[in-house]
Amino acid sequence: MSGYIDFKDVKKKYKMGEVEIEALSGVDFSINKGEFVVVAGASGAGKSTILNILGGMDTASEGQVIVDNKDISQFSQKDLITYRRYDIGFVFQFYNLVQNLTARENVELAIQISKNPLNIDEVLDAVGLSHRKNNFPAQLSGGEQQRVAIARAIAKNPKLLLCDEPTGALDYNTGKAILKLLQETCRKNGVTVVIITHNLALTPMGDKVIEVKNGRIKNITINKNPVPVERIEW
Numbered sequence: 001m002s003g004y005i006d007f008k009d010v011k012k013k014y015k016m017g018e019v020e021i022e023a024l025s026g027v028d029f030s031i032n033k034g035e036f037v038v039v040a041g042a043s044g045a046g047k048s049t050i051l052n053i054l055g056g057m058d059t060a061s062e063g064q065v066i067v068d069n070k071d072i073s074q075f076s077q078k079d080l081i082t083y084r085r086y087d088i089g090f091v092f093q094f095y096n097l098v099q100n101l102t103a104r105e106n107v108e109l110a111i112q113i114s115k116n117p118l119n120i121d122e123v124l125d126a127v128g129l130s131h132r133k134n135n136f137p138a139q140l141s142g143g144e145q146q147r148v149a150i151a152r153a154i155a156k157n158p159k160l161l162l163c164d165e166p167t168g169a170l171d172y173n174t175g176k177a178i179l180k181l182l183q184e185t186c187r188k189n190g191v192t193v194v195i196i197t198h199n200l201a202l203t204p205m206g207d208k209v210i211e212v213k214n215g216r217i218k219n220i221t222i223n224k225n226p227v228p229v230e231r232i233e234w
Helices: 047-054 077-087 103-111 121-124 142-154 173-189 199-207
Strands: 005-016 019-031 036-040 062-067 088-091 160-162 190-196 210-215 218-220
Touching: 005 173, 019 047, 019 210, 019 218, 036 047, 036 173, 036 199, 047 062, 047 160, 047 190, 077 088, 088 142, 103 142, 121 142, 142 173, 160 173, 160 210, 173 190, 173 199
Parallel strands: 036 190, 036 210, 088 160, 160 190
Antiparallel strands: 005 019, 005 062, 210 218
């Protein structure tokens, strides 16, 4: 059965001088609409390459990447810009906020390129930042800055929310709060969320867990009863 997202025998090769490196060696998986998916594996396994291809920041060397019935592996650079702009929300390990804009202005900036944005103040409220929206990034803690980054991604009303090690720069409790926020965003808004992590302890929180090793899919697990993140210890 085909899903909302389908990777079909996806390969990615990089040339470094004379040497060809295969980052992905025939990857197959599918993701359903509204799923919370954890892509886990060691550093260098190919997780970020998968995320970059899914987000239209990189292209597959071979294979098909189907998102919402469109094969994005056939997209031109111009098509990919449109795809990234309207369909994808990104959350990275480092928050990438514009330092001379307030929290609210950072979110406002993102929705200017969105077709069907959500209400900024409602989104900031949902991420627990209604009292901080007029603060600049330098006045916010790491956790608060990551909440702004998540609000910025959610406010675009994307089809896909892609998160690359979103808690990597945060302490344990703040990291947990951020993961809870992402889990709730998926459940409440029906957004398809894909999280990349090297932390295998987080896998019980996913509806689906895709384990990557050496550029291949090692294992795919479906959790019938995903665990709320507050019950996970690591």
